[in-house]
Amino acid sequence: MAEPMTSLESGVQSHLLSAVLNPEQVRLDVWNRLREEMSRLEARYSEGQVSSDERVKQLLSLFAEVHPIERLFVFPGEARLLRLAEMARRHDVEELAEEVRRLVGLLSRHRDRACLVSEVDGERSGAVGELGPEGSHYFTTLVVDDMEAEDFARVHRGMVDAQRGERQFIYELLQVRSVEDALMAVLVNDDVQACVVRQDLPLRSRSPVKQLRSTLEPILAEAERRGEAASLVVARWVRQLRPHLNIYLITDESLVSRELHTERLFDRVFYRYESAHELNVTVVDGVRERYRTPFFDALKHYASRPIGNFHALPIARGHSVYNSRWLRDMGEFYGPNLFMAESSSTAGGLDSLLDPTGSIKEAQEMAAQTFGAQRTFFVTNGTSTANKIVHQTLLQPGDVVLIDRNCHKSHHYGLVLAGAQPLYLDAYPVREYAMYGGVALSTLKAKLLELKSAGRLDKVKLVVLTNCTFDGLVYHPERVMEELLAIKPDLSFLWDEAWFAYATFMPLARQRTAMAAAKRLAEKLRSRSYREEYRAWRARRGDGDPAAGARAMEERLMADPDKVRVRVYATQSTHKSLSAFRQGSMLHVWDEDFERRASAALTEAYYTHLTTSPNHQIVASLDLSRRQVNLEGFAMVKEAFQLAMRTRERLREDPLLHRYLRLLDAEQVVPEVFRKSGLNRYVGPGSAGVDDMTRAWSQDEFVLDPTRMTLFTALTGRNGFEFRSKVLMDRLGIQVNHTSINTVLLNATIGVTWGSLSFLLDGLRHEVERLELALSQSTEVERRLFDAKVRSITEELPPLPDFSGFHPAFQPSGGVGEGDLRAAFFLAYGEENCEFVPLTEAGAALESGRPLVSTRFVVPYPPGFPILVPGQEVSPGIVEFMRKLDVKEVHGYRPELGLSIFTESALERVASGGARELPEPRARGTRHAPGKGPVPAPH
Numbered sequence: 001m002a003e004p005m006t007s008l009e010s011g012v013q014s015h016l017l018s019a020v021l022n023p024e025q026v027r028l029d030v031w032n033r034l035r036e037e038m039s040r041l042e043a044r045y046s047e048g049q050v051s052s053d054e055r056v057k058q059l060l061s062l063f064a065e066v067h068p069i070e071r072l073f074v075f076p077g078e079a080r081l082l083r084l085a086e087m088a089r090r091h092d093v094e095e096l097a098e099e100v101r102r103l104v105g106l107l108s109r110h111r112d113r114a115c116l117v118s119e120v121d122g123e124r125s126g127a128v129g130e131l132g133p134e135g136s137h138y139f140t141t142l143v144v145d146d147m148e149a150e151d152f153a154r155v156h157r158g159m160v161d162a163q164r165g166e167r168q169f170i171y172e173l174l175q176v177r178s179v180e181d182a183l184m185a186v187l188v189n190d191d192v193q194a195c196v197v198r199q200d201l202p203l204r205s206r207s208p209v210k211q212l213r214s215t216l217e218p219i220l221a222e223a224e225r226r227g228e229a230a231s232l233v234v235a236r237w238v239r240q241l242r243p244h245l246n247i248y249l250i251t252d253e254s255l256v257s258r259e260l261h262t263e264r265l266f267d268r269v270f271y272r273y274e275s276a277h278e279l280n281v282t283v284v285d286g287v288r289e290r291y292r293t294p295f296f297d298a299l300k301h302y303a304s305r306p307i308g309n310f311h312a313l314p315i316a317r318g319h320s321v322y323n324s325r326w327l328r329d330m331g332e333f334y335g336p337n338l339f340m341a342e343s344s345s346t347a348g349g350l351d352s353l354l355d356p357t358g359s360i361k362e363a364q365e366m367a368a369q370t371f372g373a374q375r376t377f378f379v380t381n382g383t384s385t386a387n388k389i390v391h392q393t394l395l396q397p398g399d400v401v402l403i404d405r406n407c408h409k410s411h412h413y414g415l416v417l418a419g420a421q422p423l424y425l426d427a428y429p430v431r432e433y434a435m436y437g438g439v440a441l442s443t444l445k446a447k448l449l450e451l452k453s454a455g456r457l458d459k460v461k462l463v464v465l466t467n468c469t470f471d472g473l474v475y476h477p478e479r480v481m482e483e484l485l486a487i488k489p490d491l492s493f494l495w496d497e498a499w500f501a502y503a504t505f506m507p508l509a510r511q512r513t514a515m516a517a518a519k520r521l522a523e524k525l526r527s528r529s530y531r532e533e534y535r536a537w538r539a540r541r542g543d544g545d546p547a548a549g550a551r552a553m554e555e556r557l558m559a560d561p562d563k564v565r566v567r568v569y570a571t572q573s574t575h576k577s578l579s580a581f582r583q584g585s586m587l588h589v590w591d592e593d594f595e596r597r598a599s600a601a602l603t604e605a606y607y608t609h610l611t612t613s614p615n616h617q618i619v620a621s622l623d624l625s626r627r628q629v630n631l632e633g634f635a636m637v638k639e640a641f642q643l644a645m646r647t648r649e650r651l652r653e654d655p656l657l658h659r660y661l662r663l664l665d666a667e668q669v670v671p672e673v674f675r676k677s678g679l680n681r682y683v684g685p686g687s688a689g690v691d692d693m694t695r696a697w698s699q700d701e702f703v704l705d706p707t708r709m710t711l712f713t714a715l716t717g718r719n720g721f722e723f724r725s726k727v728l729m730d731r732l733g734i735q736v737n738h739t740s741i742n743t744v745l746l747n748a749t750i751g752v753t754w755g756s757l758s759f760l761l762d763g764l765r766h767e768v769e770r771l772e773l774a775l776s777q778s779t780e781v782e783r784r785l786f787d788a789k790v791r792s793i794t795e796e797l798p799p800l801p802d803f804s805g806f807h808p809a810f811q812p813s814g815g816v817g818e819g820d821l822r823a824a825f826f827l828a829y830g831e832e833n834c835e836f837v838p839l840t841e842a843g844a845a846l847e848s849g850r851p852l853v854s855t856r857f858v859v860p861y862p863p864g865f866p867i868l869v870p871g872q873e874v875s876p877g878i879v880e881f882m883r884k885l886d887v888k889e890v891h892g893y894r895p896e897l898g899l900s901i902f903t904e905s906a907l908e909r910v911a912s913g914g915a916r917e918l919p920e921p922r923a924r925g926t927r928h929a930p931g932k933g934p935v936p937a938p939h
Contacts, residue, residue, distance in 0.1 A: 027069055027188075031104045034062050038097055059088040059096075068209045072185040074140055074172045075115040076103045112191050113138040115172050133167045137291070140191040141283055144234055145198035145250065146177040158276030169284045169291075180205040180220060182234045184212055186242055190635035193290075194283045195238055197266075199231045199251040235265035241507050244370060244630045246286035248279070290630050294362040296620040298349035303340035305348070312344040312613075341620070344613055353378065353614045354607060363623040370630045371504050372515040373570075373588035377606065378622050380614040383498045383585040384410035386571040388417060390494050390587065392605035393598055394462050394569075395420040400818050402447055403464040405803045406436045406865040408496060409891070411464055412857060416825045416870075420461070423447060423818040424869075427469075429800040430669050433712065434741040436800065437669060438473045438702050439465060441480055445553060448487045450816045452548065457488055466496045467514065470738055471669065471745065472708025474500075474509070476701055477517035477568075479556075485564045486557035487547045492567040492591075499708070501572040501586070502750060505633030506641065508697055509705070514570035518590035522566040525559065534558050567591045567598075574625050577749050581621040636750040643757055644707040644748035648683045650761050657761075660768045664710040664743070666696075666703070674701040682706050707748040714742035714793040716771055717786050721888070732763035741884070742793040798884045801867065801877035807853045807902075809910040810871035823910075824871030824902075828855035833906035838898035842879045853907060855900045856892040860885055868892075874899065 038059065063085045071078050080103070087096040106114040116138070141159075143152070152175050159173055174189070176182050178201060186192055188209075203220050223233045235247050249266040250273060268282055307317065314320040318339030321331040331339065346352040351360040360378065368376035379386040387410040395401065397419030403411060405424040415422050425443055427436040444463070451457045463484060468474040477495060484491055495514035503509035510516050524530050537558045538546055547557050570588040574580035591598055629636070648663050665681035677695035681687050682704075696703050713723040720739030728734040728744065738745040746760070775786065806819030827833055834855045837845055845852060852874035857866045867878055882893075893899065 027073070028104075028108060030066055030069070031100075031107060034066060035100050035104050037062055038100060056088050056091065060085060063088070068207050069188065071181065071207065072174070072176070072189050072209075074112045074174050074191075075107065075110075077115070112140060112172070112189075116170065133170070136168055136170045137287075138191070139169070139171045139193040139287060140174050140189060141171045141194045141196060142182065142185055142189075142192045143173050143175045143196045144177075144179075144182040144201060144231075145175065145196070146201045147175075147198070155273050155276070158273070159280055162277045162280035163284075166284065169287050171283065171287075178202040178205045179223070179230050179233050180208060180213075180216055183216060183219070183237055183241070184209050186238050186245070187212070190632070190638070192242075192245065193287050193631065194246040194248070195234070196248045196250060196279070196283070197231045197234050199229065199249060199253070201230045203230055203233070232265065239265060242634055243372070244290065244633075246283070246290075248282065287631075291627060292366075293620075293623040293627050294359040294366070295351065295623045296363075298351070298359040299341050299616055299620050302343065302345075302348050302350055303337065307348075313342060315339060316342045316344070338617070341616055343616065350616065353380065353619060354610060354612060360619065363619075363626070366630075367586060367622070367626045368588070370626050371572075371586070371588055372510075372513070372519060373590055375589040375591075375594065377587040377589075377602075378619055379571075379585040379587055379610065380583055380618040381585075381610065382575075382583040383496070383571045383573040384408070385609045386585050386587045387411050387494070387496060388414040389602065389605040389609050390569045390571065391415060391418045391420065391462075392608060393602040394492050394494075394567075396461075397822070398459065399461040400451070400456065400459040401462045401464060402444060402460065403462075404439045404466060406469070407464055407466050408498065409857060409859045409866055411494075411496070412821070412866055412869055416822050419822045421459075421812065421815075421818040422821055422869075423451075423460075423816070424803040426802045428671060428674075429802075430471075431797065431800055432794075433664065433668065433710070433743050434797055434800065435471050435669070435710075435743070436469075437471075437671075438469060438475055440674070441476075441483060441701060442553065444480065444484060445487065445557075447816070448484060449548065449552060452487065454814060454816050456814060456816065460488060460491065462492045462494060464494045464496070466498075467512070468497070468500050468503075468705050468708065470499070470708075471710055472705035473669065474512050474703045474705050476699075477512060477514050478521050479701075481517065481521055481566075481568070482559050483557040485559040485566075487552070489560060489563035490565055490567075493569065495568070495570045497570050498573040498585075499576055499747075500705075501574050502577040502629075502633070502637050502640070502707075505629050506637040508641075508693070509637075511697065512703070514568050515588050515590055518566055518568035522590070522592065525561045525564055525566070531561055534561060565592045567593055574622055577747075578625040579621070579628055579750070580625040581615075581618045583615075584618045584622045584625070586622065633750075640707050640748045640750050640752065643752060643754065644709060645683060647709060647746075647748065647757055647761070648706070651764075652684045654765065656768055656772065657765055660715045660771060661764055662712045662715075664712060669710070670700075670702045670704055676700055679703075709746040709748060711744045711746055712742060713744055714790055716768070717789045719793050720744050727767055728763075731767070732760075734760060734763060741797060798880045799877055801875060801881050804873045804875035804878060806871045807851060807873050807907065809853075809907050819869075819871050821870060824853075824855070824869075827902070827906065827910065828870060828900070830906075833902055834900055835903050836894075836897040836899065837901055839879065839883060839895070840898075842874060842899060843876060846874070846876055846879070850904070851907065852899065853902045855902055858882075858893045858899075859891040861889045861891055866892075868899075874901065 063081060067078070067081055070076065070081055084096060084099060087099065106117060110117070143155070145152070147155070152173075156173050163170065171194070174185065174192070176185050180203065182195070182197070184205070186195070203223055208216075219233070219237060223230070231249055235249070238245055238247055246267050247265060249269045251269060252272060267286060270279060270282075273279065316339065318331060318336055321327050321339060322336075343350060349359055351358040353360055356364065364376050364378055367378075368374065377386075377389075379389070387408065391411070391414030395415075395418040399418070399420045401415060401420050401422050402425060403415070403422050404427055406427050412422070425439045425447060427439050429435075430437055448457070448460065451460055463480075465475060465480070467477060475495075477493075481491075481493055493514070497503075497514060500509075500513065503513045504516070511520075541551070546552075568590045572586050572588065574586050575582050575584045589598075589602075594602075648665075651657050651661060651663050665684075666675060667680040675696065677692055677700050679692045679696040679700070682693075711723075713720055716723065716727075718727065719741055720743050724736055724739050724744050728736055736744050736746055775783065778786065805817060806824075810820045810824050812818065812820065837852060842852060854868040854872050854874060855870055856868070857870065858868040859866045867882065868874065882890075
């Protein structure tokens with residue numbers, strides 16, 4: 001078992017990615033500046049303003065600036081840079097200017113693939129043709145070896161020759177000569193898909209990238225201190241930074257040391273460069289395996305076969321569409337492949353989603369490897385269904401669940417189905433923006449300790465939290481799980497990561513995903529160093545229970561490694577942040593007791609909630625989205641981060657935009673008590689530096705996902721709903737997902753482009769210009785009305801209601817606030833138990849002393865979490881909040897009737913002992929006669 005990630009490793013990997021969000025753009029900017037500077041210098045020289053020697057000196061300084069970063073890319077490459085510098089020394093001005101313009105053009109259009117263009121490198125293009133064969137995929141193989149130039153040229157020729165005839169995967173070799181250069185290349189060069197590492201090589205670069213030198217220094221210093229082999233340093237850090245890359249070792253030893261095998265860091269070990277052909281086919285096969293999509297490939301094969309369909313699904317093969325006089329437009333719109341790929345069959349390589357043994361099983365195993373899970377299950381009914389599957393897997397009637405009241409409604413319905421009793425926890429409020437944050441670790445610990453004191457800890461089975469939340473709040477899952485497991489070692493965890501599927505592919509965010517945290521925690525708990533630390537901590541605590549008493553709230557708790565079992569589940573809406581079709585989701589599992597305690601139950605839950613006829617297109621899109629992020633997720637997520645940062649910069653830098661529209665930063669949505677790092681904002685005055693981001697993502701209890709951009713709209717005089725509907729959607733044609741009373745949420749996903757950003761910013765600026773003009777021409781009365789509207793959605797917001805509590809009739813004896821949600825839910829099936837109270841009368845009813853107890857889930861959508869649940873007492877704060885809601889779609893509430901509440905007689909009957917009696921199931925269209933079974937209902 002490998003040792004767990006050290007604090008150095010956890011911090012540095014965040015540090016590195018913070019520094020290189022978008023190196024490709026930086027690189028292009030430098031080249032364009034070089035081109036512009038050359039033009040200016042040429043003009044000044046022609047006018048006699050600068051001497052030839054001075055001009056050459058300035059050009060050479062620009063080449064020196066470009067050189068360190070360019071060594072990490074194939075094109076234009078170090079050799080061409082040296083030729084450009086030589087042209088400058090020879091004063092070949094016209095030739096130099098033309099060559100720079102040509103290289104910049106090729107670089108802008110093709111990036112590193114430009115190395116295949118025939119006019120650039122005739123020898124290379126002779127093997128693969130201009131830009132490679134049509135439909136081929138280009139990547140870079142990084143060779144980490146300090147061999148001499150002539151030796152590398154020999155290896156290069158051998159690998160190029162070995163590629164002759166390859167049509168699908170084309171690569172070029174890039175040599176770097178040190179550990180430092182290798183890590184820099186992996187970070188900044190998105191085309192790298194494979195690393196070939198020599199066993200012995202220097203640690204430090206002879207020509208480092210200055211921006212990254214200080215960041216890499218802790219790694220290099222630690223490697224020197226430990227005397228670790230350079231090849232192991234490279235492999236270990238590449239596995240942490242970009243775990244999906246293939247890594248191969250070149251060794252001079254005839255027998256590889258046992259240490260290299262036990263580390264399991266290398267995909268294969270080669271003895272020297274003895275066979276270019278064998279190394280080539282291994283490199284290509286590694287990328288081909290990651291590119292492979294078992295189910296999608298099977299589906300394409302099925303669609304290409306001549307098949308007579310006597311199964312279900314008339315639409316299969318498209319005959320019922322294309323042979324129709326009235327449905328042909330459907331075929332014209334969707335195209336023939338959609339129908340050719342439709343089938344109810346599970347044969348012919350298509351496999352069964354409910355009982356996979358072939359292509360779907362293989363696709364799920366590849367997804368588990370990509371997302372860092374032990375097991376992954378595809379779900380075609382959305383994450384709502386995935387959540388219910390987990391609840392049914394882990395819970396039995398009467399179990400207690402600690403759950404954020406603001407979790408998605410699917411969790412609450414899942415608890416009804418499982419018969420579990422929720423103990424709702426309040427997230428910290430962000431009152432100025434009418435939103436909730438996350439549930440503080442102190443709140444979670446306090447509730448567990450309260451249950452422990454009440455003798456009900458054995459009932460607690462599951463903790464349910466949302467990571468990240470709708471508004472971008474991200475937990476520290478490893479710390480949360482470790483401290484709660486110190487109190488109850490057999491707890492299970494469900495992390496709803498509906499909006500966080502992308503995070504696996506950005507080391508800055510990966511450390512806060514459920515699967516990465518579970519793996520790291522499991523490794524840490526099994527390590528010798530943790531056991532020693534735990535023994536010392538236990539000794540300091542003295543006799544008795546170390547996870548009890550007031551000190552347990554004040555100190556960081558450590559879990560007993562001999563008792564803990566790490567059981568973690570994560571549900572991800574692949575369709576929300578990756579390239580899957582709508583309703584495509586994944587359920588990831590890291591459960592050390594899965595086979596013994598969960599496998600059979602999950603199978604039954606899977607059968608319960610998934611259809612026997614899943615949509616093949618959704619399953620295929622999950623398979624394909626896994627392929628995409630395995631091969632280019634690193635690049636695409638970095639781009640999304642950069643786009644989000646640039647959006648924040650533009651809105652802050654533009655005085656007119658900033659006057660009316662602002663994106664919320666960490667200091668607005670994360671209270672200071674949860675930000676020990678001191679990180680306040682990502683851009684602008686006093687913004688986060690690299691060190692701040694490192695500390696925040698490594699240590700803070702909560703961080704803000706920068707790609708979740710909450711736009712504060714109140715200063716425009718429009719609430720969030722109005723701004724979304726009237727400005728963004730109606731006027732600008734911009735779609736957004738979520739609003740609050742005074743905000744609109746924008747998502748920077750991997751599908752958002754720089755053109756989309758420009759369109760958004762231009763539209764927003766046009767809107768505030770219209771507003772500025774209108775206000776400048778407004779009368780005094782109109783201005784007072786505008787100011788009053790702004791005041792109403794900034795200073796006069798209703799307080800956010802906390803969870804008011806279950807009515808005593810639905811609380812178990814000896815409980816500490818948990819409720820029998822299932823009993824309340826089904827009690828409402830009896831019409832005689834329910835009545836409606838108009839919202840306008842609810843306040844007076846409460847003042848009179850009458851308890852109002854909800855019969856339903858009342859869920860504003862979006863964001864989709866309940867204000868009220870069955871059995872919950874209605875509070876004055878909830879009434880006030882509902883009266884000021886700006887969301888028009890509220891599930892479970894009919895404004896023309898009011899709140900559905902239990903009658904007083906129903907509550908008295910429940911409280912007096914017939915409490916848990918549920919109405920008999922009643923089939924639609926039947927009634928019950930006394931003492932008899934159902935009889936037909938009269939017409």
